[in-house]
Amino acid sequence: MDKKHIFGVVLALLAAFFNGMVGILSVNLFQSGLPSEAVAFYKCVVAFVIILLVLGVTGKLPTLMTYLKSKWKSLAVCSFFGFFMLYFFETASYETLNVAVVVFLLFGVSTLVTFFANALFEKRNLTGQEWMSVLFAVLGLYLIFLENENIANSDQTGFLFAVLAGVGYGLFLVLNKKLDIGGGLIPVCGLLMFGLVYLMIPFSMSGVVGVENDVWLTLLLLALLPTIGGFWCTTKSLTILKSQTVQLVELSEPIFALILGFVFLGQLVTSMQMLGGACILAAILIHEVKLSKLKSWRKNKLASESVK
Numbered sequence: 001m002d003k004k005h006i007f008g009v010v011l012a013l014l015a016a017f018f019n020g021m022v023g024i025l026s027v028n029l030f031q032s033g034l035p036s037e038a039v040a041f042y043k044c045v046v047a048f049v050i051i052l053l054v055l056g057v058t059g060k061l062p063t064l065m066t067y068l069k070s071k072w073k074s075l076a077v078c079s080f081f082g083f084f085m086l087y088f089f090e091t092a093s094y095e096t097l098n099v100a101v102v103v104f105l106l107f108g109v110s111t112l113v114t115f116f117a118n119a120l121f122e123k124r125n126l127t128g129q130e131w132m133s134v135l136f137a138v139l140g141l142y143l144i145f146l147e148n149e150n151i152a153n154s155d156q157t158g159f160l161f162a163v164l165a166g167v168g169y170g171l172f173l174v175l176n177k178k179l180d181i182g183g184g185l186i187p188v189c190g191l192l193m194f195g196l197v198y199l200m201i202p203f204s205m206s207g208v209v210g211v212e213n214d215v216w217l218t219l220l221l222l223a224l225l226p227t228i229g230g231f232w233c234t235t236k237s238l239t240i241l242k243s244q245t246v247q248l249v250e251l252s253e254p255i256f257a258l259i260l261g262f263v264f265l266g267q268l269v270t271s272m273q274m275l276g277g278a279c280i281l282a283a284i285l286i287h288e289v290k291l292s293k294l295k296s297w298r299k300n301k302l303a304s305e306s307v308k
Contacts, residue, residue, distance in 0.1 A: 016251075071187075
């Protein structure tokens, strides 16, 4: 595994860590009285303004305009799945479901969507190695999901919203790679711009809600960490790694969510959930370690044949 690949994996892990804070921060905002539509919209507004200020100070606004002119169609498509479907439905699901359940449902669905959509675009079947990775990933998520105490009493719409968020994120990972969106603040800014247009619709329909002074810090953290930091790391890692690899590595987000949920919300981690986390790590190792060994074996085989 070369240094560039390792760097991509580290970026995906950072994205998972940042994204693991979404539920914690969103729940705090709900408790302050903000509805899910307002949370999803306002965090993107704050993130968009911050990035615009950074690009303005660094003199990169002309570069942004050039990028938007050339990529606006691709950005509109990717933003619909990555910002509207993911943020709107994920944030709404946190109102009725436990943070951990949302993350596990979201990533279970997005893992399946990423692998199958990528195979569909490439017009091929999943390899045995990919099937093994998917099975271990889903098993791990299921074990964690199974242990949650709040499942029976949860609103069924919350489950549907989490599944839709997973579909959106899985398609975003695949399309972001296929449409060559790129990585960095400029692509994230472009995605946010279209995302705001989409998110403004449910926000306006639900009734415009103001923001109290005491919640601005939480909104700022939500904008800086998961919205800017998470998407910057994700888009950057997609320029280095395959979408399936990014998806698998970001499956570590449920593990971070468990830890953060325990620290900030007092949600206990059971032995079954720890076993589920181990299965998720196994899925990553199966996909990555075997892949690197296979490439090395092929190179050695070609080298030996050329010598003959």
